[in-house]
Amino acid sequence: MTGRLAAGSLILAAVCATTAVIVFGGHGDEPVTHDAVPTALAEITQQDLADTTTATGIVGYGRERPLAAATSGTVTALPAIGSTVRRGGVLFKVDQVPTVLLYGKVPAYRTLRPGVRGADVRQLEENLRELGYRGFTVDDVFGRESTRAVRKWQKDLGVKQTGVVELGRVVFQPGAVRVNDQTAGPGTLVRPGSPLLTVTGSAHLVTVRLDETEYRLARIGATATVRTPAGEQVQGKVATAQFVVNSDQAGTTTKVELTVAIGAVGYDRAAVDVTLVSEVRKDVLTVPVAALLALSEGGYGVELADGRIVPVRTGLFAGGRVEVSGQGLTAGLKVGMPT
Template sequence: MIRTIRRSRLRAAVAGGVVLLVAAVGAVAAIGFGGGSAGDAAEASAPAATATITRQTLADTQTADGELGYGTTRTATTRLSGTITGLPATGSTVRRGKALYLVDNEKVVLLYGGLPAYRTLRPGVEGPDVTQFERNLKALGYTGFTVDDEYTGDTADAVRDWQEDLGLPETGRVEPGRVVYADGEVRVESHQADVGAVAQPGQAVLTYTGTSRVVTVDLDVDDQRLAKPKAKVTVKLPDGRSVGGTISTVETVIQAGATGANGQSGEAETKIEVTVAVTDPKALAGFDQASADVTFTASERRDVLTVPVAALLALAEGGYGVEVVDGDASRIIAVTTGLFADGRVEISGSQITEGMTVVMPK
């Protein structure tokens, strides 16, 4: 549908973000009735503001507060009873096969993997936890067994060699309290117990993080659309520099509520924890615990026609249109809307082209 409108006619816009309602009213009615002034008439006949249909990349972005650090902090809890006799220094790095801490002067060893140790591994046991352990055993240089999901006598023989090297009893079995699994090497963040303390199963011994500098952002659940693994982001550092980054992990976490004056905890809150790895890790050198702004791109439309959102008109028959200037007159053209971002909106339609001038309703 095409309608031609003289540019001297009044236009009244009802502000509301995306939807604008345009009403054309005769100037005589405005001045001749209801006590309108000559100034009102002059304003009504003033030239309307215009904008140009442009072709560009439109991106829906959002910036959130992030924290520079080493990522999620995790807690190592012992499953053994005894006395804590050794702890690594805070800030130190522990790698695969090394002791994360000692109980009764026997090592509790760090291995790599995502499945926690939950049962004793012995001949006859099968499952993914066996595969995970055997991969670690092979990576540490032990041989004579096949890496699969079966814990065999050959596996037990290799375990005895491993236990001998660690100074542990050579049982051929692996108790769940003897190993701790992490995604990779870890950085010891803090001690939760002192050397000489009596250890009981379930007691926190220390906290640890990864060893790579990352940026962590806690998003509201409503903003989960921003948290897309492997998506690109931009990180603005405290010194004003900007570096690129990639979302490496996304986790749903429950944050405990703040403790009030009465000693009771407030309501827990669900958050989306996003970890961002920067493209140039050296750019984070010199920053310890500091804040950074992280800009996410939820969606992007490349090479599309756009107009200011305020140029949209709500059509009586439904949908939206824009008023295109055509010489001394103008005409309304129906359009299809797409992405809204940064005060502009993507539009498409067979009758619109780049460079057209559209009226901005008053």
């Protein structure tokens, strides 16, 4: 008797239960003819096969980041909540002295003056160049030409032209920031470390949390499709991926947190469906998973419309279909299905 087993996540369980196997009289990958022919048929297709997962995400701007004062004094100016600050813009003022946003990965941690060297010097010079200042070489050395460029920049800011960038005068961030909240207000007395603002990135992101077993989806640059509350489909790409550990009275759980970069949408803090692609197999032969037969000698096969049983090698399982290859299999052939 020819029996058929469900495949995918249930194949192993079904095989172990030994409820249905096919006994071959042939050898290796050679087809064997079966006495009966199948009555229900499906077509072998040649197509792209994608492994996808759909999860719920929240539209926002990504994780909040705190910004703190680096000097003592009185807060005299803060940007409005919801506003965007870009390179060269003022993040806040303490005693009417501005702290300016510049782009870079290395945080500001020291005073930059003639003679110092390092990646933070290069970041400063890269920003000065992007802001239109010239006459210096972008490198890791704060030289005389760098000092002259800093003085010109300070003149345009309306501050003392010292040629020295004191700690607290700039904040390095990866890019433009959106002001999420003010944690102080004008007139507040602050000291180094006093919180002033929380910021996020300026671009819309969808944050998705998945079980840690789905870490395969954590591929930076992978394609994602976002379905908005209005039913629109927006294309995006995975921008960040990290493991997040939460501990509470119930115990410790680990999740994979992804952010998906999308264009501007008219929603904030809205729940959306996010379809993530973990793997794509191009131009492969596929059959319905239910068409697979478990073979007594191990592995799987498919039964053709004429009763021949062909051993197959399986690949990606996705969307109810499975990638297969085997002797004589071509697109358009019919395979048996359970009835």
